Amino acid sequence: MTSLMDRLLKWTCGLVSALALFGIMWLMLLDVIGRKYLDHAIPGALEITEILMVVVIFGALPLVSWRSEHIVFDSLDGVMPRALKGLQHRLVHLVCAGTFAFLGLQLIKRAERFAEYGEVTAHLGLSLAPVAWIMAVFLATTALVHLLFVVQLPPGALEHVPHTPELPE
Numbered sequence: 001m002t003s004l005m006d007r008l009l010k011w012t013c014g015l016v017s018a019l020a021l022f023g024i025m026w027l028m029l030l031d032v033i034g035r036k037y038l039d040h041a042i043p044g045a046l047e048i049t050e051i052l053m054v055v056v057i058f059g060a061l062p063l064v065s066w067r068s069e070h071i072v073f074d075s076l077d078g079v080m081p082r083a084l085k086g087l088q089h090r091l092v093h094l095v096c097a098g099t100f101a102f103l104g105l106q107l108i109k110r111a112e113r114f115a116e117y118g119e120v121t122a123h124l125g126l127s128l129a130p131v132a133w134i135m136a137v138f139l140a141t142t143a144l145v146h147l148l149f150v151v152q153l154p155p156g157a158l159e160h161v162p163h164t165p166e167l168p169e
Contacts, residue, residue, distance in 0.1 A: 005148075009066050013141065017059035020052040027052070044124035051121075051131055058138040065096070065145045068154055090150050097146035104139035107132050 031045045042048075064070050080088065111132035113119075119128040 020055035062141040093146045093149040100143035107136035
């Protein structure tokens with residue numbers, strides 16, 4: 001199950017994020033070349049970059065959560081009894097799932113409002129509703145990842161022992 005989920009997230013969220021980042025790279029390269037040598041920038045490059053950055057960031061969220069690569073405050077891990085660690089991890093993942101689900105629902109409402117009012121970007125006139133929908137889908141996926149961890153903790157979740165390197169005197 002975990003191998004399948006890892007591949008699925010990698011080939012969906014990871015690929016989408018990587019392609020968006022690749023697009024930003026090429027867009028910036030061509031925009032700089034156009035400005036420097038042709039005295040002509042790519043129209044709307046900033047807007048396209050902003051939209052692609054949304055895709056990179058929100059597309060990476062499910063993968064970051066799945067791989068437990070997010071920032072973790074582990075100041076109590078050294079003193080917390082092992083029996084409580086499982087409960088603590090499940091509670092944290094439940095709170096994260098609820099938070100991401102709530103944010104996803106808020107973005108669905110925002111996407112519907114964008115679509116209803118015909119909100120578009122300033123320069124190119126691109127619709128903002130699909131961007132908000134994409135964000136909501138990635139937030140919902142992240143919520144599902146955390147919900148899965150409430151039921152089944154990620155491998156190694158309870159073995160984490162913070163390592164504090166010794167400072168030279």
